[in-house]
Amino acid sequence: MEIFNNNKTYDFMGKKIAFLSISGILIVASIFLLLTRGLNYGIDFVGGTIVQVKYDKAAPLDKIREVLENSKYAGSNVTEFGTKEEITIRFTGSSSSVTNDISDEMNKILVPTGNFEIRKIDMVGAKVGAELREKGIMALSMALLAMLIYIAARFEWRFAIASIIGLIHDVIITLGLISLFKIDVNLDMIAAILTLVGYTINDTIIVNDRIRESLQITKERDLDALINDSVSRTLSRTVLTSSTTQLAVLTMLIFGGEIIYAFSFTLFVGIIIGTYSSIFVVSPFIKFLGFNTDSYRSKQAIKAANRKEKEKLRAMYEQGRV
Template identity: 65%
Template structure:
């Protein structure tokens, strides 16, 4: 199935400066948000306690705040969770005594607010939260390093740098959106970010593979022409893959419930930004890095020459002439 005509070549590189300008604005805005507003770390990374409560009637949020204001849980964040009958109470820091069952304490404190049941209690100490945050950053850093090595080995160092820049572009904008909408950052969000890395890299590698193939088979000497042709040839595939994934994640976002809302939102942003960067940004970085077709073809010709020489020597050895 083709959305775009395979024989039509679109001038992506002719408009790369406006696209890079849009990306620059988004990245600057994202960094500004991260520096000023920051991230809304959940209990996985900040430590604390989450209590999920379901009422038989509409949850009396104001009454819950009134009940808790004179206790050790004053200042807790109380928000609706999925339905008007459910609320989540987020208590910053850890419980004063993790050996005590906070569920029993909450039952006693919230008893005057109506008929309810406590459906979930999650507690993470601040030390564990700090360790999880450090390991999350380490996982993200290691993923980028491994990707850099892999792409350098498979392609050429400029391809590797371009792919890392494209991935950094995607992650920064996704983190900016998370900060803008105050999405709670927990292990699910970290999983979404790592998934975005793999998804975006897969699209970028396909585009780069087509560019390399175009360089080897085409007689074009201008990189812009080869990139335009290669990206145009993969446009239908990239669009179809992205739309398929997008519709699945939209379904999760709309009907998956509050628990995976943050994960689905991050994935939605990542799919949109990742598709945009694969088509308009990754190859633009390659052009900006002054990739040389002539130099690449010389290196490939030298590799082919060495390969043929080795095959010739092996054949002579097998015949006993060496």
């Protein structure tokens, strides 16, 4: 399916300063949000307890907050969970002792608020939360390092650095939006970011592969022209893949409920940003890092000559002439 005319070359590189300026503004705004508002860490990372409660009619949030303020759970965060009948109560800390059941305590405290049922209680200790946060950051760092090594080995180190810059661009802006909309940061979100890293690097590799192919089959020396042609040839594929993926993610975002909302939101905004960066951000950095078409072709010619010489020596050895 062809969305864009594959015979037409769009001048992406001619507008690179404008697109990079937009990215720069978004990154600065995201960093500002992360420094001022921070991230809203869920109990997976800071430790604490979440009590999920379902009422037989709309939950009286004001009354619930009032009774909790008059108990040992003062300062708890009470929010709706998917529907007006269901709520979550979040507070730091877990049960004070093994004999002190939070479910029993909540059943007694919430009696004045109406008919309800405690559906679920999740508890994570502060030490476990800190450990999970550390491992989440480590997993993301290892993924970026693995991508860097893979692209450097498959293409060229400038392609690898440009691709990692694109990934960092995507992650920072995605985290900025997460901070803006106060989405809870939990293990599901880390999984979404790792999924996003794999998805966006795939788009970037498609473009890089097309640039490398153009270097091999044409004698074009102008890098801008090569990049414009390569991105234009892959544009239909990139947009079509992103659009169809977004349909599935949008379905999860709308109908998946609160349980997977953080995961769905992260993927939804991340795919948009990742598609944008693979088209408008990564390629200009290949040029900024000093990639030269003549130098690349010269190195590839030397590699091809060495490979041919090795094959010749191997053939002579197998024939007993060496």
